[in-house]
Amino acid sequence: MKSPFEGRLIRLRAREPEDEPLLFRWINDPEVTENFVIRYPMSHAQERAFIDSCAKPGYERAAFAVETLAEGTLIGGVDLGRTSPENRSASLGIAIGDKSRWDSGYGTDTMITVCRFGFEMMNLHRIELAVYARNARARHVYEKVGFKVEGRLRDGRYKFGEYDDVIVMGLLQRELVTR
Amino acid sequence: MKSPFEGKLVRLRAWEPEDEPSIFRWINDPEVTEYLNARYPFSHSQERDWLVRAGTPGYGQASFAVETLGGARLIGSCGLNASTPENRSASLGIVIGEKDCWDGGYGTDTMRAVCRFGFEQMNLHRIELDVFVPNERARHVYEKIGFVTEGVRRHAHFQSGRYFDYVIMGLLDGELRLD
Numbered sequence: 001m002k003s004p005f006e007g008r009l010i011r012l013r014a015r016e017p018e019d020e021p022l023l024f025r026w027i028n029d030p031e032v033t034e035n036f037v038i039r040y041p042m043s044h045a046q047e048r049a050f051i052d053s054c055a056k057p058g059y060e061r062a063a064f065a066v067e068t069l070a071e072g073t074l075i076g077g078v079d080l081g082r083t084s085p086e087n088r089s090a091s092l093g094i095a096i097g098d099k100s101r102w103d104s105g106y107g108t109d110t111m112i113t114v115c116r117f118g119f120e121m122m123n124l125h126r127i128e129l130a131v132y133a134r135n136a137r138a139r140h141v142y143e144k145v146g147f148k149v150e151g152r153l154r155d156g157r158y159k160f161g162e163y164d165d166v167i168v169m170g171l172l173q174r175e176l177v178t179r
Numbered sequence: 180m181k182s183p184f185e186g187k188l189v190r191l192r193a194w195e196p197e198d199e200p201s202i203f204r205w206i207n208d209p210e211v212t213e214y215l216n217a218r219y220p221f222s223h224s225q226e227r228d229w230l231v232r233a234g235t236p237g238y239g240q241a242s243f244a245v246e247t248l249g250g251a252r253l254i255g256s257c258g259l260n261a262s263t264p265e266n267r268s269a270s271l272g273i274v275i276g277e278k279d280c281w282d283g284g285y286g287t288d289t290m291r292a293v294c295r296f297g298f299e300q301m302n303l304h305r306i307e308l309d310v311f312v313p314n315e316r317a318r319h320v321y322e323k324i325g326f327v328t329e330g331v332r333r334h335a336h337f338q339s340g341r342y343f344d345y346v347i348m349g350l351l352d353g354e355l356r357l358d
Binding site: 088 | 265302
């Protein structure tokens, strides 16, 4: 039986307090957070509070740590949040904090696994996300997995001294491209 | 535009603190509660507490006061409760507390209105209910609008010196008969 938490390279699991040191390092690394919403440094207390808030993944917030299948190494996190049961929709956020795992399929596999979870276990109809226009790597992954561009929020983000557009993308239940 | 809250005879609205005297009277009337899961006398403070909880209808507890369309007379209560978003299923409860409204089509109209609300506004896939086997009036109404008998919970309830069987009935999206 195919585990609902597993892809080909990664596994989704709940975040744990022991994850804090790694998450703290990543969240304060501007190279990692360049394309995140995060803009301020984060304290240990904030990071611990964040992990606490993820402690019980459920329908309102399906919050996951992402670890490699091969070694069980924590490499990032992904969340389905702002879930609406009437609309059957959720907002996706993903962060691969371990830079050594960029551009090697971990992001794509995480996206496929969490979207499959959202559709097959949570019975969502729609998953949406926002991505910065200049984040070509991420946009490519999302399109590969089936997300469609739905809108562009002009000058939606200000960071690093300039504005960038925010692209809104959506994926419906039967549109997920698993490979 | 057809109001999502209205049938042909009744309107669903939110509960108000001023409704307490009516629900207190109903819930302490053994004729009204004969086939309800209500064994003990209820106090005013219990009813006031219930009104506070029921007073904010939402996905987890969609509780409605039932009033007549002409005259806005409060005649009963209905609700879709314990909704699970992944299963898109809810449990229905209904009471027509004003006995002079029994056998006048109010129960049927209330059932149609609340089920329509559940399917069209809450995006439910399934509505289920339990009804006592001897409660012929109710079972007839539920069957008339499309509920299907799915099982019997034998001796699931003890009241008035005897065991009662519950009939489990279910209605799926698309099965509701509106006329």
